[in-house]
Amino acid sequence: MEKKINHPLQKYFRGPINYTTCPGCGNGIISQAILWAIEDLAMDFDKFAFVSGIGCSGWIPSPSYNTDVLHVTHGRSIAFATGLKLATPNIKVIVTAGDGDTSAIGGNHFIHACRRNIDLTMICVNNQIYGMTGGQVAPSTPYHSKTTTTPYGSIERPFDLSQVAISAGATMVARWTTFQARQLRKSIAKAILHNGFSFIEIISQCPVQYGKVIGKRNNAVDMLMDYKNRSINVRKAKKLSPDEVKDKIVVGEFIEDKQVPELTQEVKRLRKEAVSRCQK
Amino acid sequence: MEKKINHPLQKYFRGPINYTTCPGCGNGIISQAILWAIEDLAMDFDKFAFVSGIGCSGWIPSPSYNTDVLHVTHGRSIAFATGLKLATPNIKVIVTAGDGDTSAIGGNHFIHACRRNIDLTMICVNNQIYGMTGGQVAPSTPYHSKTTTTPYGSIERPFDLSQVAISAGATMVARWTTFQARQLRKSIAKAILHNGFSFIEIISQCPVQYGKVIGKRNNAVDMLMDYKNRSINVRKAKKLSPDEVKDKIVVGEFIEDKQVPELTQEVKRLRKEAVSRCQK
Amino acid sequence: MINNSKTNKTDFLQGNIACAEGAIMAGCKFFAGYPITPASEIAHHLSKRMFEVDGTFIQTEDEIAAIANIVGASWGGVKSMTATSGPGISLMQENIGLAVATETPCVIVNVQRGAPSTGSPSVHLQGDILQSKFGSQGDYQIIALAPASPQEMFDFTIKAFNLAEQFRTPVFVLSDSLVGHMRERVNFPLQEELILSERKKLEHYQGIHQKIFLDEEVAPMPVFGKGLKANITGSTHKEDGFRNVSDPKIMDNAIKKLTNKILKHKEEIIEINEHEIDDAEVAILSYGLTSRAVLETVKIARKNGIKVGSFRPITVWPFPEEEVEKLSRRVKTIIVCENNLGQLFPFVKSAACEHCKVISLPPKVLGTLYYPEEILEKIKEVI
Amino acid sequence: MINNSKTNKTDFLQGNIACAEGAIMAGCKFFAGYPITPASEIAHHLSKRMFEVDGTFIQTEDEIAAIANIVGASWGGVKSMTATSGPGISLMQENIGLAVATETPCVIVNVQRGAPSTGSPSVHLQGDILQSKFGSQGDYQIIALAPASPQEMFDFTIKAFNLAEQFRTPVFVLSDSLVGHMRERVNFPLQEELILSERKKLEHYQGIHQKIFLDEEVAPMPVFGKGLKANITGSTHKEDGFRNVSDPKIMDNAIKKLTNKILKHKEEIIEINEHEIDDAEVAILSYGLTSRAVLETVKIARKNGIKVGSFRPITVWPFPEEEVEKLSRRVKTIIVCENNLGQLFPFVKSAACEHCKVISLPPKVLGTLYYPEEILEKIKEVI
Amino acid sequence: MVYIDKEACKGCGICISVCPKNILAFTKDLNQKGVPYPKMIDEDKCTLCENCMIYCPDFAVVVKKDDK
Amino acid sequence: MVYIDKEACKGCGICISVCPKNILAFTKDLNQKGVPYPKMIDEDKCTLCENCMIYCPDFAVVVKKDDK
Amino acid sequence: MSEIGVRLSGIGGQGVVLASIILGRAASVYDNLYAVQTQTYGSDMRGGDVCTEIIVSEKEIVYPIVNTPDILIAIAQKAFDQHITDLKEGGILITDKDLVNVGNLTKNVNHYSEEFNKKAIDDFNEKRVSNMIMLGFVVEKTKLITYEALEKAIADLLSPRIFDLNKKAIDFGMKLASTN
Amino acid sequence: MSEIGVRLSGIGGQGVVLASIILGRAASVYDNLYAVQTQTYGSDMRGGDVCTEIIVSEKEIVYPIVNTPDILIAIAQKAFDQHITDLKEGGILITDKDLVNVGNLTKNVNHYSEEFNKKAIDDFNEKRVSNMIMLGFVVEKTKLITYEALEKAIADLLSPRIFDLNKKAIDFGMKLASTN
């Protein structure tokens, strides 16, 4: 039972699997969900590229994943991924980013990718805090939370990231917590297949930095159980009053697979048009 | 009748009224709406400050308005205005910005101001194009438009700026076209009184640059009449099918005066709390 | 500026915290910032302290917003500051240019880290010296001070505010990861004994063409909300603030006046620490933390009877050209020690080369403090 | 590089359009940009042309995204470019640093305009020379070429792509508003006669520790999507791409290798145009458009029997230190003419001062092309 | 009373198009900018609704209620 | 069969909490990192549901269906 | 032909920049001459002053700016007022008769003035061809470029739809010049 | 007392940084000495190697880094392995008996080893006070600072809730040192 045996996902790693995340960090669960989704799809890992920014979540693919990985500046992963995808439309480009990465410094690239409907799969690790830099408030930190930079409680309302994605035009949007690891895995697989910009938000435990905020430092299990208790599927939530869902985490696939022309395919269309115009 | 007589709004100007805008540009109509709103409110113009970015719309207040005016870098007006408002909460700070200013380069500051609910009045001149730099596509340019940088028609869907503002948390949101100059004036007055972040989007004619796009170059009147014909109030629009409103411009006050704690007042509360904690 | 003899408090503080406390003593009432290693502690501390002193703290969406916020706040009449590290400075460049062009007093703290790019967040390096001066488009002058201890982070932050107010300009505190995280004793001066500068303010509205910019003696600054009808733009403008973007003569005037506003007052601004320079044959020029390695070297060298002294610009910018030139007349060799690949070296050489030899000596391993022995070796070589 | 004798086409083009066409001839397949005066025409032209050549054009949400996009595309294996002006460069600084640190070939065109800040968008100024080299955090090297005519905007854009590919690094084309908007004859070379460089590519995956960075002879570059398992980061990394952000030795190695990759090949990179230098007593050093005023001056001066020549670095960065040093041994005086407050002057002086006099002569009115008479006057003074 | 500042006018025609009474029209004359400007053609019909004023982008029209 | 790589384990306890059969528990032992790691306490009850595997953030658990 | 510097000045919308580009193109692409064209903008991009310069020469052109033009074309009063001082003694001045009042011309120059604008309206019923009439006039008066080159250049630059009209306007301008 | 350089090394979570800050504070605020404390981080912020240095001196401290410590405290094997070479000949080495195997100590140093971690668990049932036991031990062995200063410094830095426990651990550590 304690015999050392290779993990079935080992093949996706550049070397021995060795995340330097804190004990109980949700990032590892998310990493598994991503890789299981790819495993489920039986797709060639060499045809995937990962782009990530700065933050703990940036280290999910970088340097671990044994395929092309581009680890860039804080907040800009989507913008690099856009150029990469446009240049190599045949590969599946997956962006992993933290909530700060996505919606603080990177907010503009985020909404524009939604609008453009470029075929990227965006995995947003929403641990509701800045993990890497030491527990500062994020744009997704619950209202009134006490963090390293909001000692009196935060006075800014958080974004509902999935809602922002929807209103900015994303064509597939889902939210899960790490507790729904299996549903997450399925949604990621769908997102990879989706032809357009997909946004997967994952409420994920940061037992160290966000643990401090909610007084559950280093207690990943409590945080997971809290997700379990508070999660409610969007289908159910729709039937309830706003008050009834107030403290809940609404999860599920908000937009499933909306069909809208995808950017790299539109580029191909333009090329054809341009060439035919020239020939005239 | 052709006798030179002072304009009733002359008193709001630093010198003779002399916009260098192109003939028929909507900016002047919007400028009037802003000043009439202030006139209607009978408020002291010295207690207003204007912050604007780079773009034709940035020149609505700068240097013309005879009060404090801060004309900053492209896309950043909200961020400067945030600091100014926090430092001088007693003055009314109005931001005027173009659609590019607001939602291209400035998109991130825009959504964050909505989220923070800071008491700014944001006047977004949505002429659906980059006017000042020569007619390039904006994130608000209608899908498939041919502009200076989309000679084959744009392949990116535009933002619905008011919807983005709403989902990002703005507590007052209205959209009008320049044709609804009177409603606009009223909404601006309400926005000034609103305690929080208000977003007023104005679909405005740029007869020169956007005129080229729609083949109505230099024809402001046609553009205004088009607004007249296509505008539909949100109350009516709600009763229609998506197809029926497809080519319409939905106007009206989407969010009227939502009551949510305002940022500068929250800052004051924190100061009290901090001082009282210190004394303990 | 600070009378350290009479202090009301002594503490053992991290450089970053000392900086934050210095800001408060200087009268800073507005801090905007975005977290980044190794500068975050300044924000952490001020997120609590600002509200205690009736000020404001805001964590912005990014660094571009942070600099924009402090400039906005400054026009609201309050002393304001941001703190970041190299990557954040890179993002701030455009609005630093706006602060310069609109003559907005504010303080920017850069706790430097390993670079280029994301580099090594916790490694000590003085890699951003030229970036502070040249990162934004166009010709302009900036003031930058380089502290070497928590006490200096405290003192220089106050000094930075004073210079910002006196010259209506952004001022850098150029610290680094090691100084920012180092703990040492910090003496707090008595608030009453502290000499704080306040900006020259425009008192009354003086008409549409009031002169509020481009005065080499520093034009009075209108504060918003007081009926002064400030007319501010980052576009090329005249003394009254009115924009003119076509006449090169106006631009020429704008650039030169802005530049001269600093250069004319170099003597007031520039501060140099000299140590054992009087009879020195070799002077070692260094700044920031590196100067402590140099002082140690001088100590050792002097014990060995070697005539060497330390020349340390506190003010890295404006570059102390005349002072270096004077130094070059007094010594045979200047050795420039920087924890980078020799960023100030061309400036030192250009100022000194007519009178003495100038040598650049980067540390053997960038990102580490010099061993005094390394420097000593070099001294022995050139003597 | 370009054989102008046999051309397949002659056109009368604006500098910006020539630049765009040069990019296409160089094989550029990806352009990302954000409009800005006076660079927008490059984007306008390529928004049509890119698709005709099976390439991609994207107008990004801002300049930060533009540089990120071209770096991303470059890793996708295509030649990529962006074009902007000073304010845009300021915003790109952080990701320019990333491009340098990840050794990503790409071309950045800066059509300089009046600065600082928003300044004067249509005024000709060479204000961003130092910004190109020092704007991002940390020590690094950059390559920058300064054209003086539409033909050179065409030629140097091609050259920029070649250098970018050869040295796996971002390369600047440092134009300005006047050259960008000037129209002149442009000769198009025959595509077959054009020598284009292509990056050294990693052909096969060579294991987890494959050497893909930090080779002074330029490491082979893995292209995405080919099973090469590229491991790329802007954090401090080793030759194999693995991050290490704590060991100063690794950072020291990273900085020095990156720098040396350029410096070791300075001779290949640097190009200088000399004119009438052989017997000159006075050399005038200038670059970009200014050099045309200098050449005119030389013409007039020579007519008057004054021994003066022109020394024009095509390559502004890396700075031609050795070449200037050599020049300093040949002439009595170097007059540095720049359409700014003397940005390269300290570098010239530092390189030349041991052998000759070095004088800075900014134009009487910044933002205007020198009158040959101004320069002539100065020459007569020093002779 | 409706006053039109002909030199401020840029000739866009908006005022003419928004007058509910249709009582404004371009003159044949050009102003110094070289553009035609509007003129009142039937003052009596004017309701002083102010449309012409508030829609003029160049602040060239003034409607005064008291001195009709 | 459930395999646990005790040296990869960081002792977070997640696997224990997500096991529907409640058949994992910490040992008293510490691994080289100094943390307790989980152990199977009743193999027979295991349904091979894989929860312990897919929730382990450190890839320290492997569930093999074929070799039960 | 040694270097000839021409300055064309007016206000936005008059088409002086297009005229200068046609000149430059004709000279450098079809007449085997060298040409360089530059322009400066007014204080704002909309409707301000426009001034463009073009140098035509048999030899390579080093210095691209026209500080003292050999030929000045001014088709707006402000343009004339601003640029007349720079015109070389003995140079050529061409103005629009209706739009420019040259007042008391103290300078020794060859002055031609013609009603470009009025003729465009009267004879072509199209204000916008006034620049072509002016261009034809200038070419005929100065012989900077050949007619063939001019024709080819406008064929390159103008859409076929408007080519004929513009060519007629040029011809008209040339005739005006040869008869005036 | 001339300058004494101390290096404390271990892994994240052992509290060595706090111990060094207490030392520095005690010395410089209460003992009228000079002190400078610096630290370097491991390759990642979580659970990596920790190393902190502190210099205590009667005179102002110029050079703030401890290249060759007079005193080395190592409470993890890796820490010991990495830093032992730097320790001065004749210096003091303090290790955790259970966590560090010093092997064949060739260096001429005064070596004290004690079970800080185990004692913390056994005697206090609180692993987290091991650093305080260590600190008490170090202070007693080296006399770097006075007991009074130490007491005041921990009162400044620790919340009253945990002050007593920590002080007891320090006292315990001092006793260990004086009896060992």
Ligand SMILES: Cc1ncc(C[n+]2csc(CCOP(=O)(O)OP(=O)(O)O)c2C)c(N)n1
């Ligand atoms: C330009 C820039 N600003 C700031 C930082 C510092 N920084 C690194 S990660 C981070 C935020 C981390 O939060 P998040 O994105 O939510 O990721 P997490 O660590 O929580 O996964 C910050 C502010 C940086 N690296 N670059």
Ligand SMILES: Cc1ncc(C[n+]2csc(CCOP(=O)(O)OP(=O)(O)O)c2C)c(N)n1
């Ligand atoms: C950093 C930066 N990038 C680009 C520009 C150039 N620029 C000026 S205004 C503008 C866009 C104008 O469009 P919009 O904001 O919609 O304003 P409008 O002119 O249409 O009112 C651009 C791209 C700039 N000034 N600064």
Ligand code: SF4
């Ligand atoms: S700080 Fe939080 S997010 Fe980062 S590794 Fe630790 S637990 Fe995970």
Ligand code: SF4
């Ligand atoms: S370009 Fe468009 S927005 Fe700008 S002034 Fe002209 S009409 Fe108005």
Ligand code: SF4
């Ligand atoms: S006031 Fe009304 S009715 Fe009278 S002219 Fe103006 S728009 Fe027409």
Ligand code: SF4
């Ligand atoms: S609306 Fe104003 S500018 Fe337009 S035609 Fe009427 S008066 Fe003239």
Ligand code: SF4
């Ligand atoms: S496989 Fe399922 S039942 Fe078996 S130990 Fe793991 S979690 Fe428990």
Ligand code: SF4
């Ligand atoms: S989930 Fe993994 S890391 Fe956590 S206790 Fe179980 S085996 Fe250990």
Ligand SMILES: [Mg+2]
């Ligand atoms: Mg996070």
Ligand SMILES: [Mg+2]
């Ligand atoms: Mg616009």
